[in-house]
Amino acid sequence: MKQLAIGIGIIVLLLFASSAWSKMGGSDINFEVPDRGDVIYSHDLHVEELGLGCTNCHYQIYSTAKGVSNVTMVEMQKGGSCGACHDGTNAFDVVANCSRCHDGS
Ligand code: HEC
Ligand code: HEC
Numbered sequence: 001m002k003q004l005a006i007g008i009g010i011i012v013l014l015l016f017a018s019s020a021w022s023k024m025g026g027s028d029i030n031f032e033v034p035d036r037g038d039v040i041y042s043h044d045l046h047v048e049e050l051g052l053g054c055t056n057c058h059y060q061i062y063s064t065a066k067g068v069s070n071v072t073m074v075e076m077q078k079g080g081s082c083g084a085c086h087d088g089t090n091a092f093d094v095v096a097n098c099s100r101c102h103d104g105s
């Protein structure tokens, strides 16, 4: 388990060091959610407009590559993934506001 975590850390470090994303701070991430509508997570918004630092999310919340986190809404309501901040205090919550993240209505 520890070795796996280190392995993932190295992969993410390599990603950070490469030019795999077009803008500083990562690209737009598309989470495919067929039964509710896809979610586009924007690094631009969170990093450039809101001024969050990379370490607010990496690697405590996200240590994975693009769109593979596979977190459920129930887990988000308990503070996982987007729910770490989208809890109704630091940012709008995930108990409602579905369409602010999910495509479609
Ligand atoms: C508000 C949270 C948040 C912040 C702040 C953040 N990221 Fe991310 N980052 C994410 C999410 C979500 C993913 C997708 C993770 C997943 O799919 O498991 C991601 C993935 C990535 C990836 C891999 C995918 C890609 O874009 O190619 C890179 C590289 C990355 N981030 C770089 C950065 C850098 C550099 C910063 C700071 C300038 C940063 N991130 C700040 C949330 C954040
Ligand atoms: C480190 C904290 C943090 C994390 C993690 C985070 N956000 Fe945010 N996000 C914010 C803050 C702060 C705001 C601005 C306050 C607000 O709108 O309530 C915001 C705003 C937004 C907005 C509003 C855009 C607009 O103007 O309507 C969207 C959409 C969004 N986040 C999506 C996501 C998604 C999707 C994830 C997970 C993949 C995520 N966020 C993870 C902190 C975070």
Ligand code: HEC
Binding pocket: 031, 032, 033, 035, 036, 039, 067, 068, 069, 070, 071, 072, 073, 074, 081, 082, 083, 086, 093, 094, 095, 096, 097, 098, 099, 100, 101, 102
């Ligand atoms: C802050 C952004 C955000 C809000 C608000 C939000 N979601 Fe999500 N939702 C996501 C993201 C991102 C994923 C994909 C997560 C992953 O794959 O790691 C997701 C995944 C899902 C899934 C598939 C996983 C599961 O739990 O079954 C469903 C269904 C879903 N959302 C429904 C909803 C509904 C209904 C609401 C409103 C009550 C809502 N979402 C509000 C960001 C959000």
